Amino acid sequence: MPLAFRQLAAAGNLDNLRLAIRPRAATAAGVTPASATATAAPAGAAAASAAAAASAAAAASAGAAADGDGNARRAVPRQTGPVDPLPGTGYRGPIFMDSDIYKTLEAIGWELARGPQPDLADYAASVIDLLAEAQQPDGYLNSYVQASGEPRYARLTWSHELYCAGHLIQAAIALHRGAGDSRLLGIATRLADHLVTEFAAQEKGLDGHPIIETALAELYRETGTGAYLSLARQFVDQRGHGLAGDSGLGRRYLQDHVPVRQAVTETGHAVRALYLEAGVTDVATETRDHELLDSSIRRWDDMLATKTYLTGGNGSRHVDEGFGDRFELPPDRAYNETCAAIASLQWAWRLLLATGDAKYADHMERVLYNGFAAAIATEGDRFFYVNPLQRREDHFEKDDPGRRRAWFNCACCPPNIMRLLASLDRYLATSDDSTLYVHQYTGARLAGAGLDLELVTDYPWSGLVTLRVLGAPPAARGLALRVPGWSAAAAFKINNSPERTVAAQAGYLKLHQEWQPGDEITLRLDMTARWTHPDHRVDAVRGCAAIERGPLVYCFEQADQPVRLEELDIAPGTQLTEREVILDGIGRTFQVCAAARHVPPGAGPAVQGITAVAIPYFQWDNRGPGAMRVWVPLS
Ligand SMILES: [Zn+2]
Numbered sequence: 001m002p003l004a005f006r007q008l009a010a011a012g013n014l015d016n017l018r019l020a021i022r023p024r025a026a027t028a029a030g031v032t033p034a035s036a037t038a039t040a041a042p043a044g045a046a047a048a049s050a051a052a053a054a055s056a057a058a059a060a061s062a063g064a065a066a067d068g069d070g071n072a073r074r075a076v077p078r079q080t081g082p083v084d085p086l087p088g089t090g091y092r093g094p095i096f097m098d099s100d101i102y103k104t105l106e107a108i109g110w111e112l113a114r115g116p117q118p119d120l121a122d123y124a125a126s127v128i129d130l131l132a133e134a135q136q137p138d139g140y141l142n143s144y145v146q147a148s149g150e151p152r153y154a155r156l157t158w159s160h161e162l163y164c165a166g167h168l169i170q171a172a173i174a175l176h177r178g179a180g181d182s183r184l185l186g187i188a189t190r191l192a193d194h195l196v197t198e199f200a201a202q203e204k205g206l207d208g209h210p211i212i213e214t215a216l217a218e219l220y221r222e223t224g225t226g227a228y229l230s231l232a233r234q235f236v237d238q239r240g241h242g243l244a245g246d247s248g249l250g251r252r253y254l255q256d257h258v259p260v261r262q263a264v265t266e267t268g269h270a271v272r273a274l275y276l277e278a279g280v281t282d283v284a285t286e287t288r289d290h291e292l293l294d295s296s297i298r299r300w301d302d303m304l305a306t307k308t309y310l311t312g313g314n315g316s317r318h319v320d321e322g323f324g325d326r327f328e329l330p331p332d333r334a335y336n337e338t339c340a341a342i343a344s345l346q347w348a349w350r351l352l353l354a355t356g357d358a359k360y361a362d363h364m365e366r367v368l369y370n371g372f373a374a375a376i377a378t379e380g381d382r383f384f385y386v387n388p389l390q391r392r393e394d395h396f397e398k399d400d401p402g403r404r405r406a407w408f409n410c411a412c413c414p415p416n417i418m419r420l421l422a423s424l425d426r427y428l429a430t431s432d433d434s435t436l437y438v439h440q441y442t443g444a445r446l447a448g449a450g451l452d453l454e455l456v457t458d459y460p461w462s463g464l465v466t467l468r469v470l471g472a473p474p475a476a477r478g479l480a481l482r483v484p485g486w487s488a489a490a491a492f493k494i495n496n497s498p499e500r501t502v503a504a505q506a507g508y509l510k511l512h513q514e515w516q517p518g519d520e521i522t523l524r525l526d527m528t529a530r531w532t533h534p535d536h537r538v539d540a541v542r543g544c545a546a547i548e549r550g551p552l553v554y555c556f557e558q559a560d561q562p563v564r565l566e567e568l569d570i571a572p573g574t575q576l577t578e579r580e581v582i583l584d585g586i587g588r589t590f591q592v593c594a595a596a597r598h599v600p601p602g603a604g605p606a607v608q609g610i611t612a613v614a615i616p617y618f619q620w621d622n623r624g625p626g627a628m629r630v631w632v633p634l635s
Contacts (some may be wrong), residue, residue, distance in 0.1 A: 015217040020146035059097035096160035102167035103415035109174025110422035162207035213279025255562030264372040270315035274343030281350035305347035312367035330540040331389035338375040357509035361439040373618035389630040435478030463525030472515035493517035544631035558626035
C-alpha cells in the first residue's frame with residue numbers, strides 16, 4: 001500500500017480530480033475551464049489535500065534518492081505517448097490518472113474486509129467526497145475530460161473514459177462487498193446508468209482499453225440490473241468491426257481487427273487483450289453463451305501453448321507492449337508487463353469458475369509465484385513494469401538499466417499490484433452446496449459447503465499441505481484439493497490412515513465423507529527440483545533448459561556464480577541438489593545447484609567442475625545489478 005499511496009500523492013491524481021470540480025464553479029462565473037488552476041481544494045477535501053501534499057513532497061525526494069535513473073528525479077509524470085493530455089489544462093500525468101485512484105480504492109475495499117483500519121477508511125471517505133462533488137448531474141465522471149473541456153467520448157480510442165469508469169465500478173464493488181460501504185456504489189451506478197443511456201443499442205465507438213466489460217458484468221452481479229450485462233455484451237460483440245478507431249499501432253493493437261467470436265489467437269497490447277478476455281468470459285458465463293465461452297477457451301489454450309513465458313508472463317514485443325507471433329518468446333526482450341500478469345490471472349480465474357478445470361488454477365499459481373511475484377522487491381518499495389527472463393551484465397534500455405524502480409511515469413502497476421494482493425484470499429477456494437474446492441495453498445482459514453477448515457503449510461518451500469477440520473455438518477461433504485500438474489507424484493492420508501497415492505493428472509483429489517472436528521487431511525506434493533525444456537519452436541531458447549521446483553521457476557543470478565554467468569553451460573540431465581539458505585537482500589530461500597562448465601570466450605578449453613547456483617525467479621534483482629537468466633545453455 002505505501003508504494004501506491006506515494007505514487008498517487010506524487011503524481012497528483014487527486015489534484016486532477018479537484019480540477020474536474022473547479023470548472024463547474026468557474027464556468028458559472030464566466031471563466032473558461034482551461035484557465036482554471038488547481039490552487040484551491042474543496043473544503044471537504046482540505047485535510048486529504050494537505051496530507052497528500054506532504055506525502056507528495058516526501059515521495060518526490062524519496063523517489064529521487066532511491067531510483068538509479070533520470071526519471072526518478074521527476075516529481076510528476078510527463079511523458080505519456082499517445083495519451084498526452086492537451087497542454088494548458090493544468091491536468092497532470094497520463095489521461096487515465098483516475099484509474100489509479102480507483103485501483104487504490106478497490107484495494108482499500110478488500111483490505112477493510114479483514115477488519116477495521118481507520119486510516120484507510122478515512123482516506124477512502126475523503127476521496128469519495130471528492131468524487132461525489134466531481135460527478136456531473138447526468139452521472140458522467142472523468143477528471144481529464146472535465147478539467148480540459150474536451151468533448152466527451154470524442155476520442156475513445158485513447159481517452160480511457162470507459163476504462164476509468166470500469167475501474168471506478170470495480171472499486172465501488174470492492175468497498176461494498178468488503179466494507180459494506182455503498183457510497184461509491186451509488187456514484188458507480190449513476191455512472192453506469194449514464195453509460196447505458198449514452199451507448200446502449202448504439203454504435204458510438206469503443207473504448208480503446210477494455211475493462212468496462214468485466215466491470216459492467218460484475219456490477220450486474222452486484223445489483224441485478226440487466227442493462228449493465230447487456231451493455232457489456234454489446235461492447236464485446238462490437239469489437240472487431242473497426243469501432244475502436246485508429247490507434248496508430250494497427251487494429252490488432254486494440255483487438256479490433258476481427259470479431260471476438262472469430263479470433264483464434266491473442267494479438268496486440270497484452271493488458272488490453274487479457275482484460276477483454278476476462279470480460280468475454282464474464283459475459284459468456286452470465287448469458288450462458290457457449291459459443292462465446294468456447295472462443296475464449298480456444299484462445300487461452302493457444303496462448304498457453306504458443307505465447308506464454310515459463311513465468312506465466314505475456315507480451316514479447318516492446319514496441320506495442322504486445323503479444324508477438326506464436327513462439328516468439330525471446331527471454332531478454334520479454335515485455336511481460338506486471339499488469340498483464342494480473343489481467344491474465346483474472347481471465348484464468350473466470351475460466352476456472354466457468355469450467356472447473358484445474359489447469360486454470362495451475363496457471364494462476366504459475367503467474368502468482370513467478371510472473372507476478374517477481375514484480376515486487378523483497379522490501380516492497382520497488383516494482384518492475386517489465387519482467388524479462390534474462391538481463392545481460394551491460395543491459396540498458398535507453399538510459400534504464402532494467403532494475404526495479406520506485407517510480408515510473410506510467411504508474412498503472414503499483415495500484416494494480418495492491419488490489420490483487422489485497423484480494424488474494426478470494427482466489428484460494430470456492431464451494432457449492434456439497435463440496436469445498438481448494439485451488440491454492442497458503443496458510444488460511446477456509447469455509448464453504450458447511451465445512452470450516454484451517455490450512456497449514458510452508459508452501460511453496462514445502463509440498464506438505466495439512467487441512468484441519470474445525471467444523472463440519474452432520475452429513476457427508478466433498479473436499480477437492482488441487483493436485484498441481486507439475487507434481488510428479490502426490491499422496492494423501494486422512495488422520496492416521498496409510499498414505500495413498502493420488503492418480504496422475506487428477507486435477508483435483510476429491511474426498512467425500514462425513515467429517516468430524518479434529519480430522520486432519522494431509523496432501524504431499526513432490527517439490528523435487530526438475531529440469532524444464534522449451535518447445536523446440538521457441539527459437540530464442542532452443543538448446544537451453546530451465547529449473548523449476550514446485551510452483552517456482554528458477555533463475556541464475558551473477559551474484560551466486562563463481563564465473564561470468566554468460567560463460568556457463570550445463571550438461572543435459574545434470575542432477576540437481578537443493579539447500580535452504582538465508583541470503584542478504586533476499587531472506588529465506590531454497591537454492592538449487594547444478595554441476596556446470598566454464599566456457600571462456602575464444603579457443604580456450606572449457607573448465608569442468610563449476611557449480612552453478614539458481615534462486616527462485618521472483619527473488620531476483622534484490623542484490624544489486626548484474627546478469628540474470630532463466631534459460632541456461634546446455635553443453
Ligand atoms: Zn502496468
